[in-house]
Amino acid sequence: MITLHSFGPNLGMPDPSPFVLKVDAYLRMAGIEHELKPGLGNMKKAPKGKLPFISHNGKTVADSQFICDYLKREFGDKLDQQLTAEQKAIAYLVTKSLDENLYFALIYSRWIYPDSWRVVKKVFFRRLPFWMKLFVPALVRRKTAQRIEKQGMSKHSVEEIKDICRKTFHALSDLLGDKKYFFGNTPCSLDATAYAFLAEFILAELDNPFNDIAKSYPVLVDYCKRIQTEFYPSEA
Secondary structure, eight states: EEEEEEEOOOOSSOOOOOHHHHHHHHHHTTOOOEEEEOOTTTTHHHHSSSSOOEETTTTEEESSSHHHHHHHHHHHTTTTTTSSSHHHHHHHHHHIIIIIIIIHHHHHIIIISSHHHHHHHHHTTTTTOOOTTTTTTHHHHHHHHHHHHHHTTTGGHHHHHHHHHHHHHHHHHHTTTOBBBTTTTSOOOHHHEEEHHHHHTTTTSOOHHHHHHHHTTTHHHHHHHHHHHHHHHOOO
């Protein structure tokens, strides 16, 4: 049995991390039986200091992309075997664009954008003892700010970050078009990744201009709701 170590539900999502949700969606779409082990304590056990990671047959695998690669080796390429070489190349490159670019826009929209931060601070740290609430949220936010400063996202203006989001959502909407999934009638690994990121903007219980931009694309909204209904019926 695969054990997926996660943060746990928050912001109305099965998990607030698109990387955790990406692996969980992959497992569901591929029909691979697994169990979730949520909790912030997982961070202390995480081999690379971040979530998700999985445990399987005495092995521990970290990083969402390496986890998906491992699942393909162990259980067969259940999602991408029908794709052409060109489609596999597109799926990989779009996945990395979301992992390495849109992700930091998402982090900015939650942890740095002031209106969102007030909500995130309240819901993410609500279980902390009162005395820890006096400094832990600010400490985590400061470290997050330093991280995306080094990456470069926070060097942009708010309007420029909105534009990054808008162009990404527009490209995904054009790529999806009127198809059920990105490459036809059955999901592939790109659908697991795209759903994970889009859902964090479209379905999360958080109002901000970045989420509003994502929600302005009906094709993407319908896509997220369709996948949620099919693979996350208890959340729909």
